[in-house]
Amino acid sequence: MxxxxxxxxxxxxxxxxxxxxxxxxxxxxxxxxxxxxxxxxxxxxxxxxxxxxxxxxxxxxxxxxxxxxxxxxxxxxxxxxxxxxxxKIYSYPEFLYEQSKNKTRVVIAGSHGKTTITSMILHVLNFHQKDVDFMVGAQLEGFDCMVKLTQENDFMVLEGDEYLSSPIDLRSKFLLYQPNIALMSGIAWDHINVFKTFDDYIDQFRKFVASITPGGVLVYNEEDAEVVKVVEAAENYFRKIPYKTPEYEISNGKVYLKTEMGDVPLSVFGSHNLLNMEGARHICRQLGIMDEDFYEAIMSFKGASKRLEKVEREDQGTLYKDFAHAPSKVKATVKAFCEQFKKEKKYGFLELHTYSSLNPVFLEQYDHAMDGLDEAIVFYSEDALKIKRMEPISPEFIKEKFKNDRLRVFTNAEDLHAYWQTLDKTNGVFLMMSSGNFGGLDLTK
CATH class of the missing domain: 3.40.50.720 (NAD(P)-binding Rossmann-like Domain)
Structure with a gap:
């Protein structure tokens, strides 16, 4: 072909x-x-x-x-x-469906957590040498390519994105997959440049649930009120499996999952990651992985690329980078970071990089997003605003929307880099959140 x-x-x-x-x-x-x-x-x-x-x-x-x-x-x-x-012209998701239409399709959807959950599922399946086709949006340890397509595999695991399919196909990507097994992790308004109202955004998830094949399965986060509303309003027939944050404890900086089989030590932290893990466990059950086997494998999961990923620094400082930029993701990541490092001085840096995150209306969603950090820093480029043909935003406006008077706001990369150089990276812990690169900042030095 x-x-x-x-x-x-x-x-x-x-x-x-x-x-x-x-x-x-x-x-x-x-x-x-x-x-x-x-x-x-x-x-x-x-x-x-x-x-x-x-x-x-x-x-x-x-x-x-x-x-x-x-x-x-x-x-x-x-x-x-x-x-x-x-x-014949295909969008990316349309072609993936064409390749998987005779397989059992497992689609992981949600405003946040979908990459991590998909990665967790693939890590467990790979650990137990259960071969499946897949597509995931982040690089994962042990995988050379983040898309796999075969003739013989029975299952295909797909990360389901709600963004548009192509310039000539304005449907959400996940609406093309027609899942047999689906998961919905959470709903929080995103992609404001495409979905102008929150209801328009939610409607994509209503359509996603409606696209589940008759008699299929939906695993869903029962702690998310918007998810629950969408699931309860669905009129098509499928089996519903709710999940919630499991019990856990932090001891000497290590997270332990409390299970019927005893305490399971983990290599990741944060209640949102444990919630993601619980969703992944239920999906793996549908794929024939028993709980005992799931826990054995998940102990070695270190996270998807750029999701609370530890950066190895020359000075041995403690620094994590995270792809978080949407408000719900920032809040969950900051909460996890503060919970994990209660005694250390905590620095949190956030780059407002996307069209949505720089929209004055959408900025309302960031209220108290950086609370709990000892030093909270927001960076956005005035040049980026000009390129996007957006109105200027003042640092005072950012502080007001974040509801944080102590927030440091930088609007050009040179000033941010100069401030970065004044910090002792071995005295405290650092969280860097962005889908960009902070104007070229080298996080290893």
């Missing part, structure tokens, strides 16, 4: 391209910019475009599938050529 990727360099797209190459497909692609690690990984497989840009001449009648990435625009010249030739 011959496939061509429009915008092959994306974090999800390049993994799918590699998976298809490994499956024996003929793979080509284009992009206007490709960064690491996508660049090296595509090059290693021999599918890195020789030059950057869009080339309609690459689109030929013998292509079986064109896979369109969200990074491309509606007026992309390669897309126009594919339409002109009448080629």
């Amino acid at each position: 011959k496939t061509h990727f429009i915008a092959i360099g994306g974090s999800a797209m390049h993994n799918l391209a590699i998976a298809l190459k490994d499956k024996g497909y003929q793979v080509t692609g284009s992009d206007d910019a490709i960064f690491e690690p996508s660049k090296s990984r595509l090059e290693k497989k021999g599918i890195l475009p020789q030059e950057m840009g869009w080339f309609p001449e690459k689109i030929t009648p013998d292509i079986d599938a064109v896979i369109l990435g969200m990074h491309a625009h509606q007026d992309n010249p390669e897309l126009a050529k594919a339409k002109e030739l009448g080629l």
Whole structure:
């Protein structure tokens, strides 16, 4: 099968391209910019475009599938050529469904926690050598590629994202998967640039629940009021399995899960991670993994990439980085960090980086998000606001919305970096939260 990727360099797209190459497909692609690690990984497989840009001449009648990435625009010249030739054009999730329509599809959805839960499930299955197809949005220890597609596997585990499928398919990605087994971890307004109201955002989850195949299973977080409302209002037939935060204790800096089989030592911390773990346990049960086997495997789970991930520093300082940027994720991450490090001086840095996080209306959601930290720092770039054609935001406005008078606010990278250099990294613990990179800050030094 011959496939061509429009915008092959994306974090999800390049993994799918590699998976298809490994499956024996003929793979080509284009992009206007490709960064690491996508660049090296595509090059290693021999599918890195020789030059950057869009080339309609690459689109030929013998292509079986064109896979369109969200990074491309509606007026992309390669897309126009594919339409002109009448080629089959897939969005990323549409193509994944096509590859898995004869399998049992397990879809993990939610505003927060879905990457970690999916990673936990895959870690347990990998530990017990249970082979499944999968797609997950973060790099996971023990896995070379974060997409796997085979002919023979019976199950496919998919991280279900509520964001749009492609520039020409404005459905939420997870609405294309039609899960047999699903999980919903939580609902908190996100992607405000696409979903203008909270009800519009919630409606995607209503549709997701409605897309569960008849007689399927939904594992859901019963501690989330919005999730419960969506589940209770569903009219289609499926089995409902609720879960909640399990009992645990912290002793000498180590987290222990309290189970019927005794205390289980963990390599991760935070009540939100234990809640995620409980959801993963129920999904693994559906896949034939008994609780005893789940606990044996989960002890060695160290977390998904950039989810409370410890950074090894030259000075041996204690620093964690986290992808958290949406309000609900920031609040959960800060709470976990403060609970884990009660005695140490705690520094928390947050970069407001996305369109949503810089929207004045959406900023209301960050109230008290940084409470509990000894030093709370927010960084956003005034230049980024200009590039996004957004109105200027004052540091005072940020403090007001965070409801934190002690908040330090930096609006340019140079000032932030200068402040960073004044801090003794071995005196205290540091939490760095961003989907960006704090203006190029090196966290290892």
